[in-house]
Amino acid sequence: MSRPPRAALPEGGRHRLRIGELRTETGGVLPDVELAYETWGELDANGSNAVLVLHALTGDSHVAAHAADPTPGWWDALVGPGRAVDTDRWFVVAPNMVGGCHGSTGPSSPAADGRPWGSRFPFLTLRDAVEAERRLADHLGVGAWQAVIGGSMGGARALEWAATHPERVAGVGVLAATARSSADQIAWGQAQTAAIRLDPGFLGGDYYEGAGPAAGLGIARRIAHTTYRTAGELEHRFGRSPQVAEDPFGAVVGVPGGRGRYAVESYLDHQATKLTGRFDANSYLLLTEALMGHDVGRGRGGVEAALAGYRGRAFVAAVDSDRLYLPAESQALAAVLPARPPVHTIVSPIGHDGFLTEYGQVADALRDSLAL
Ligand SMILES: CC(=O)SCCNC(=O)CCNC(=O)[C@H](O)C(C)(C)COP(=O)(O)OP(=O)(O)OC[C@H]1O[C@@H](n2cnc3c(N)ncnc32)[C@H](O)[C@@H]1OP(=O)(O)O
């Protein structure tokens, strides 16, 4: 996609907020929670021009470049001066989800005894995350968000915001996400969590003084990443090609039982290595299981009843080739949102990750639908 030129980076920064004790839905207690978040633009005097952007499973708060951190973010072309979420007009806020590993309190953070929480970190739900973010909104003086927007797990959290605090959400944007995690999504999640837990280095979650479960986390990423892409894309990019200088039919000297790799294997190895270098396995487990537990209708009489009280604007988008978050599931969500929004189609050969690479296709519709 073409990116409009960036005239100047918006004002912005990296921040931390202590939100106090968080009692989780399932009875856990986190005594002193800190949220890491980033901001772009300026909040107006009424606190009425704020937009909340929520990241996906392994994302973080760095949505776009700003003056304090010019590194491009994961939705850089969507958020900034003159962009769909125009930071000359909107004050944009993006927190790292509680339980994560990019600044907010998570399993790798020190507990009161100074040791990492590890296995002691309580199970979290997306509603617990929304409660943490509600306190952030209160702290910032944001009465109602003009929009709460996210993709994948971020979209699920956005929907939870609309169901939990309908009066505080004027518009909700849900990309490549559904009202409830399906059996298929739970099944793929379970293969990933098993890979981590069965790694001998996992040590029940208390691995911080050892090597840790890098192998298990890497396998989890390989499984997940394959579901984020399509069979067609992988065939087109890699086919049956061997990785350069490797022979899938030949033994590798010095590696007992080893053989050369196909290019697609090397690609997945690379994705695994990148993730293990930037993500904590316990956070991966925690957030994956929070997402497996996602059902906006849980305890609320079902999905339709849960969203019936939400009177704000709605934007729903699906990637046409997404084999994990099916376009039909986005249609089902749109059909029960009171605004009855159309489902915008992101056309992409790559599948689920298309919401990260092709969002420019829906930028105008997103802005118009949410009055941004
Ligand atoms: C909304 C959110 O919060 S998510 C936050 C952002 N997401 C992430 O960071 C998650 C991790 N990344 C991703 O999921 C993806 O990289 C995306 C979706 C962001 C971008 O995808 P794409 O641009 O299509 O990149 P793609 O999946 O093709 O990967 C390219 C990488 O594979 C490498 N690669 C390609 N072929 C091979 C091969 N045969 N062997 C080894 N590596 C290979 C490339 O060198 C490149 O490496 P690099 O990323 O270190 O530069």
Ligand SMILES: N[C@@H](CCO)C(=O)O
């Ligand atoms: N590639 C994205 C997609 C998850 O929905 C991530 O890792 O967060």
